[in-house]
Amino acid sequence: MKNQKQREQDLKEIEKAYSTILSKLPLTNEGVESTPKRAAKALLELTQGYHTTPEEKIGEGIFPYEGDGVVHVKGLEICSLCEHHLLPFIGTCSITYIPDKKILGLSKLKRISDIYARRLQVQERLTEQIAEAIEKSVNPKGVLVVIRSVHLCMKMRGVCEKDPETCTVVRKGEFARNQLLTMQYVSESHQAPKL
Incomplete structure (x- = not known):
């Protein structure tokens, strides 16, 4: 884990890189003077998942369970x-x-997903990492992770597709063996991404 001094140094270096990038654009608006610093802070926030682990976030959030x-x-x-x-x-x-x-603990599921989402990603790997972290933490009989999202790299550039939804599914254990069980929960998981 980086200390405060290292984080401040990273922030300065990223800010300098953004200044270089912006200097190549014909900007005339004085409102972008602070953009390199704001963008550097945003990038560090959006990639904070590199600085923690599921084990740290789960802590004592694992509980005994006797049900089925x-x-x-x-x-x-x-x-x-x-x-x-x-x-x-x-x-x-x-x-x-x-x-x-x-x-x-239910909040730990959100924390696990955020750890991996707050890294530079591809959706396929993100789905796999979440499933593996849950499998490693509580060794369940089966894990199913479904991510549905809209990628701005498809919407804003390249093919400029209007409403592209990407769905990735990772099945482990009982879900990998039981297609009907998987399909039941995949269909229940459908919730259109919001932008």
């Missing part, structure tokens, strides 16, 4: 930066798992 239920949380907001263009992709994450003697 299913945990299904949908609509967790995902905001990440595409590693190819540094443009956002925004959407929702649904997490379903079948506990095996242990459960996670």
Whole structure:
């Protein structure tokens, strides 16, 4: 983990890089004088997931469980930066798992998804990382993670598609073996991304 002095040095170097980038544009608006500093702070905030781990965020948020239920949380907001263009992709994450003697506090599911979303990402890897973190933390009988999002790199540049929704699904354990169970929760996970 970086100390305060290292973070301040990073901030200055990123600010300088943004100043260089902006100097190549024919800007005439004086309102962008502070943009390099604001953009540097934003980039560090948007990539803060590199500086923590699921284990740190979960802490003591694992509890014993004797039931035979299913945990299904949908609509967790995902905001990440595409590693190819540094443009956002925004959407929702649904997490379903079948506990095996242990459960996670519900807020920990959001924290796990945020750790990985706050890194430069591709949606496919993000979905896999969330599923693996849940699998590692409570060793459930099965894990299903579904992310639906809109990528601004497709909406604002390149193909300029109006409403492109990307859906990624990772199935582990019982969900990998049982297609009907998977489809039930994938269809329940549908919630259109909001921009």
